[in-house]
Amino acid sequence: MEGAPGVQATPAVEVVRVSKSFGATVAVRDVSFAVMPGEFFSLLGPSGCGKTTLLRMLAGFEEPNADGGEVRLLGQVVNERRPYERPLAMVFQNYALFPHLSVERNVAFGLEQRKTPKAEITERVRSALALVRLAPETFARRMPAQLSGGQRQRVALARALVLNPSILLLDEPLGAIDLKLRKEMQLELKSLNKELRTTFIYVTHDQEEALTMSDRIAVMENAKVAQLGTPAEVYENPRTAFVAKFIGESNFFDGRVRARGEEWIEVDRSGGGRFRIPRQNGLGPGHSVRIAVRPEWLDICPVDAVPSDENALGGTVRDVVYLGETMHVLVGLPDDLVVAVALRNEGQLIKPLPWKKGDAAAVAWKPEDCQVLEEE
Amino acid sequence: MSTRRRRLLGWLERHPEAQAWALLGPGTIWMVVSFVIPVLIMCAYSLMPRGTYGGVEVGFTLEAYQRFFNPVYLIILERTFVAALLCTALCVLLGYPVAYVIARSGRWKNVLLFLVVLPFWTSFLVRTFALIFLMRDTGLINSWLLKLGLVREPITMLYTSFAVLTGLVYGFLPFMILPIYASLEKLDPALLEAAEILGAKPAARFRRITLPLSRPGLVAGCLLVFIPALGSFLTSDLLGGAKELLIGNLVQNQFTTARNWPFGSAASTVVMVLVLGAVLIYLRVRDRETVGVI
Numbered sequence: 017m018e019g020a021p022g023v024q025a026t027p028a029v030e031v032v033r034v035s036k037s038f039g040a041t042v043a044v045r046d047v048s049f050a051v052m053p054g055e056f057f058s059l060l061g062p063s064g065c066g067k068t069t070l071l072r073m074l075a076g077f078e079e080p081n082a083d084g085g086e087v088r089l090l091g092q093v094v095n096e097r098r099p100y101e102r103p104l105a106m107v108f109q110n111y112a113l114f115p116h117l118s119v120e121r122n123v124a125f126g127l128e129q130r131k132t133p134k135a136e137i138t139e140r141v142r143s144a145l146a147l148v149r150l151a152p153e154t155f156a157r158r159m160p161a162q163l164s165g166g167q168r169q170r171v172a173l174a175r176a177l178v179l180n181p182s183i184l185l186l187d188e189p190l191g192a193i194d195l196k197l198r199k200e201m202q203l204e205l206k207s208l209n210k211e212l213r214t215t216f217i218y219v220t221h222d223q224e225e226a227l228t229m230s231d232r233i234a235v236m237e238n239a240k241v242a243q244l245g246t247p248a249e250v251y252e253n254p255r256t257a258f259v260a261k262f263i264g265e266s267n268f269f270d271g272r273v274r275a276r277g278e279e280w281i282e283v284d285r286s287g288g289g290r291f292r293i294p295r296q297n298g299l300g301p302g303h304s305v306r307i308a309v310r311p312e313w314l315d316i317c318p319v320d321a322v323p324s325d326e327n328a329l330g331g332t333v334r335d336v337v338y339l340g341e342t343m344h345v346l347v348g349l350p351d352d353l354v355v356a357v358a359l360r361n362e363g364q365l366i367k368p369l370p371w372k373k374g375d376a377a378a379v380a381w382k383p384e385d386c387q388v389l390e391e392e
Numbered sequence: 393m394s395t396r397r398r399r400l401l402g403w404l405e406r407h408p409e410a411q412a413w414a415l416l417g418p419g420t421i422w423m424v425v426s427f428v429i430p431v432l433i434m435c436a437y438s439l440m441p442r443g444t445y446g447g448v449e450v451g452f453t454l455e456a457y458q459r460f461f462n463p464v465y466l467i468i469l470e471r472t473f474v475a476a477l478l479c480t481a482l483c484v485l486l487g488y489p490v491a492y493v494i495a496r497s498g499r500w501k502n503v504l505l506f507l508v509v510l511p512f513w514t515s516f517l518v519r520t521f522a523l524i525f526l527m528r529d530t531g532l533i534n535s536w537l538l539k540l541g542l543v544r545e546p547i548t549m550l551y552t553s554f555a556v557l558t559g560l561v562y563g564f565l566p567f568m569i570l571p572i573y574a575s576l577e578k579l580d581p582a583l584l585e586a587a588e589i590l591g592a593k594p595a596a597r598f599r600r601i602t603l604p605l606s607r608p609g610l611v612a613g614c615l616l617v618f619i620p621a622l623g624s625f626l627t628s629d630l631l632g633g634a635k636e637l638l639i640g641n642l643v644q645n646q647f648t649t650a651r652n653w654p655f656g657s658a659a660s661t662v663v664m665v666l667v668l669g670a671v672l673i674y675l676r677v678r679d680r681e682t683v684g685v686i
Binding site: 075076077098099100102104105106108109110112113114115116125126129130175179 | 580582583585586587588589590591592593596600601604605
């Protein structure tokens, strides 16, 4: 799937086999993707994975290597264009508000550089402040030092949006504000994206943030895109162990193919036990297999009451962890692998879980509720 | 002993004003004894009759000031201000780019800063004599120019206002570079990137971001250069000869050879009042500017 159905426009952002090295360090290796106009696209990964370098190449602060591919914005190759010659705006990690200029002068800065008429500047600054829900009467004349983190964030956003950019780059813009406000801003950013139809390229290391806001996510690892897809795709069908681990939580089971059946492949688990997985092409007897199973796809049951059509591995309850919305039961298998099972918390005060430390228990899951991972 | 010390520290912790006074005290006493009292004595002397063999006699007179406001001395005053202003301007023009480069030179930063302060390892007097050897008619510069055939006769450099200015700039340049460097070093590079992506080309980025944010350093540097340049006498004495007398030389003469302490005090007081006035006006204007932005 590429962008919204029915839209046949040129991609707003296109990265074609882009590489970037700093000395001997490769920051971005042969990355390609296309982002359609109006899309909310996230670059997600741990620090040092290359996501910020990639964003800086879109902005024009870094150039790809000499033979390092092409960056196209609105269909035009921009490799050698300076940042001020690109059709984009950016929100910086620590906002980068100009400390010597008031809020209105900060927001007006880009318009002033474009020689916009004075009256128009006033008008547009006002509406940009209103757009990010900062009352111009209250905030226009404040200095950045007189604002809270969340307010600075909004000013930074207004300063970028006032230019009506086709593309907005956001570099971990919510990293420095507290959780409650962050959740609020996530939804606001998402609705701004839909309302303004601006293409958002959003860099974050926070998987939950990426899942909440994005139309699509490029999960990056070691200078490469490990997986690109919608939030549901990367969460439910993680291709590699890295993606499964980085986005949400996962239990991993390793094994070797024992036999291929009509519908299922039977696998001997390396630590003991056996499980079935859906039939896959190219997996024959003797092949090694690694699967990921999300804690919420697992169930816990008495060892002698496993549903016959499910996979099950027996063990002992190691711990029960209270997480609020869910309960995690940690089950230790005989080979010391600890498996997390997520159960809905139906109220521990009125209907406590029947499991406690030391109980014998089996973790069970439907064979189709697993993700067979690719070798990394 | 240790309990008493602990009790004292505890008491200080509970009394922040006392703590502040304890920290400010020694410095304040030092400044009062070595600066405030001498300045007051100077102001007093400027209003007293001169003693026959130096010093002052008890009494009150405006004679010294009447004498000072006379074209002969006002020319010296004007020359001094022009020299100090030129020196400050040249130090800005030469020093700002240097500070800018040092602030962005990464791992070479410390080496370059070391080079800036290196001249302080030698006495200013010795360095001024070195300038004489460079600039005199038979000095290094002229002998090279003659050897290279660029000039037929040596260029007179020593004992001109050019020599004085060169000496002043040479002596005070580090005091301009260091504070500007300090403020440029603090400048967050992300601000320049933000300005660039908002459409600002290099010149606009400098004018709208770098320059205003380095202004505290620039102001500090200007004060550190302008004020001592006003009072300098060594440079003009050695490099300017008798022709290029500055107010510092005048004051020095009055206290030594001429033995007219009230007149020397009056000249000093006039300069001090002018400088104070200039700084106050500057601060006023600046405050108004800041208010204007908001």
